Amino acid sequence: MSKTFTRDEVSRHNKADDLWIIIDSVVFDLTRFLPAHPGGEHVLIEIAGKDATEEFYALHRHSILQKFSKFAIGNIAGEAPKIAQQENGAVSKVPYAESSFWMGSKTPYYNESHIAFRKAVRAFVDAELRPHAQEYEDNGGKVALELYQKMGRFGLLASRIGPGAHLKFVPSLPAGIKPENFDYFHELIAHEEIARLGSPGFADGLGAGFVIGLPPIMAFGSKEMIQKVVPSILLGDKRVSLAITEPYAGSDVANIRCTAKRTPDGKFFIVNGVKKWITNGHFSDYFVTAVRTGGPGHSGISMLLIERSDGLETKQMKTAYSSAAGTAYVTYDNVKVPVENLIGKEGGGFPVIMFNFNHERWLIIAAVNRGSRLVTEEAFKWAVQRKVFGKPLIEQPVIRFKLAKMIAEVESVQNWLENVTYNMTKMSYKEQSLHLAGPIALLKYQSTRVAHDVSDDAVQILGGRAITKTGLGSVVEGFQRTYKYGSILGGSEEIMADLGVRQALKSFPKDARL
Numbered sequence: 228m229s230k231t232f233t234r235d236e237v238s239r240h241n242k243a244d245d246l247w248i249i250i251d252s253v254v255f256d257l258t259r260f261l262p263a264h265p266g267g268e269h270v271l272i273e274i275a276g277k278d279a280t281e282e283f284y285a286l287h288r289h290s291i292l293q294k295f296s297k298f299a300i301g302n303i304a305g306e307a308p309k310i311a312q313q314e315n316g317a318v319s320k321v322p323y324a325e326s327s328f329w330m331g332s333k334t335p336y337y338n339e340s341h342i343a344f345r346k347a348v349r350a351f352v353d354a355e356l357r358p359h360a361q362e363y364e365d366n367g368g369k370v371a372l373e374l375y376q377k378m379g380r381f382g383l384l385a386s387r388i389g390p391g392a393h394l395k396f397v398p399s400l401p402a403g404i405k406p407e408n409f410d411y412f413h414e415l416i417a418h419e420e421i422a423r424l425g426s427p428g429f430a431d432g433l434g435a436g437f438v439i440g441l442p443p444i445m446a447f448g449s450k451e452m453i454q455k456v457v458p459s460i461l462l463g464d465k466r467v468s469l470a471i472t473e474p475y476a477g478s479d480v481a482n483i484r485c486t487a488k489r490t491p492d493g494k495f496f497i498v499n500g501v502k503k504w505i506t507n508g509h510f511s512d513y514f515v516t517a518v519r520t521g522g523p524g525h526s527g528i529s530m531l532l533i534e535r536s537d538g539l540e541t542k543q544m545k546t547a548y549s550s551a552a553g554t555a556y557v558t559y560d561n562v563k564v565p566v567e568n569l570i571g572k573e574g575g576g577f578p579v580i581m582f583n584f585n586h587e588r589w590l591i592i593a594a595v596n597r598g599s600r601l602v603t604e605e606a607f608k609w610a611v612q613r614k615v616f617g618k619p620l621i622e623q624p625v626i627r628f629k630l631a632k633m634i635a636e637v638e639s640v641q642n643w644l645e646n647v648t649y650n651m652t653k654m655s656y657k658e659q660s661l662h663l664a665g666p667i668a669l670l671k672y673q674s675t676r677v678a679h680d681v682s683d684d685a686v687q688i689l690g691g692r693a694i695t696k697t698g699l700g701s702v703v704e705g706f707q708r709t710y711k712y713g714s715i716l717g718g719s720e721e722i723m724a725d726l727g728v729r730q731a732l733k734s735f736p737k738d739a740r741l
């Protein structure tokens with residue numbers, strides 16, 4: 228594309244059978260594209276031979292130019308593009324589009340290894356995952372095995388379940404971080420970078436199952452079980468999901484009905500029951516399943532590792548987001564499971580279920596708030612570029628007020644999240660359970676309330692585009708359709724708020740008075 232043209236030359240190609248336009252100093256020959264243009268022929272013929280930069284950006288995302296770059300035939304002599312190219316792996320320059328440290332602020336939390344890690348992960352996500360994101364988000368389908376394997380070999384799957392011995396199961400971690408130097412800030416970055424894709428169903432398809440399904444195995448599984456299952460998941464060869472919720476029981480886990488009864492020889496469990504809303508379940512090889520092996524209540528619950536086998540069936544559920552997440556209804560019909568597959572002790576399932584709750588909630592906060600930040604960036608960009616009533620939208624005080632609220636809310640959650648994450652790096656598991664369960668619950672509550680507000684404001688700023696699946700508002704549309712997941716999964720907003728205050732009451736001084 229090294230050819231150059233004058234504006235005068237371009238202006239002579241101004242008919243349907245010979246149609247050139249200029250976008251940001253690049254010359255496009257759209258003659259062959261004309262009949263296929265989704266916006267119709269008329270609009271292009273009207274602007275044939277002219278500079279269409281403003282019209283183009285008022286109607287399309289920048290990525291469309293990259294997708295249709297084959298129609299670019301040269302540049303205008305002596306001119307250079309003025310609109311920033313969206314390079315793979317680049318950091319956004321839009322204010323508040325990245326958390327403060329990444330935009331130049333000082334930080335007590337991040338060091339060189341986090342910077343290198345973020346750079347490597349972002350480049351990987353932009354190059355390997357982003358090109359597939361929209362397709363999976365729109366059309367669903369099982370995410371290709373090669374994508375999991377690429378993520379696995381790159382160390383990105385292992386990076387999503389915290390520091391620990393499991394990091395040695397993969398050849399290396401992004402940016403060559405040593406397992407012993409890996410901390411919760413690296414993990415935070417990994418979750419944020421996946422959420423930054425802005426494709427919630429696809430993002431969950433890439434691993435919402437193992438981030439909650441694997442920790443119980445790693446903490447309570449036998450050596451043999453860990454050796455058999457964990458490396459295959461972390462390398463991307465197999466998939467696992469956590470199967471707890473049922474049509475009968477959600478946040479009230481103690482009410483689960485799925486049963487596991489020992490065979491007369493005591494060597495197997497026979498499992499019967501159903502599980503619902505199991506993320507990744509539709510394509511999982513393993514199901515970490517909560518079953519009732521005893522009487523009612525907590526003490527009758529056990530956890531079993533169940534392989535996809537005779538009697539276990541999964542049905543894709545139609546949810547608000549892409550079927551790429553593989554959300555499933557799972558039925559167990561006399562499924563035979565060796566007793567060696569118990570995760571923890573028989574009747575000791577409840578502590579296994581509880582074990583990873585704080586971590587699960589923390590990573591949901593990270594993903595939800597990165598989504599809120601992304602949507603804020605989209606709204607900010609749109610408010611600046613959209614002209615309405617003769618001036619940019621951003622010149623309306625009411626729009627600036629909305630953006631102020633969005634930014635302030637997102638930054639508040641981020642700062643609390645980084646504070647909690649720092650505490651996670653300094654506390655033992657036991658200390659985290661004691662001191663962080665309350666703050667994490669309250670922060671999860673806050674992050675999903677913020678997502679609610681941000682989504683609402685972003686939709687108002689983008690207008691009709693935000694209720695249209697494709698085009699300029701596609702990211703905001705996806706967010707407003709799916710942000711509610713975070714306010715239900717891992718403990719509902721109401722339960723989080725209540726838990727946070729109940730935890731606080733435990734240390735409430737008995738002698739405190741007004």
Ligand code: HEM
Pocket residue numbers: 248250255257264265266267270271274279282283286287288291292295298697698699
């Ligand atoms: C390289 C040049 C262009 C390409 C590759 C292109 C491609 C596309 C594509 C893929 C869409 C549908 C995607 C979406 O929903 O966002 C679209 C929609 C549209 N395009 Fe273009 N286009 C180009 C230039 C233009 C220009 C110069 C105009 C107007 C002067 C225009 C007017 C429209 C309109 C009105 C729509 C429908 C937008 C809507 O539904 O809100 N296009 N174009």
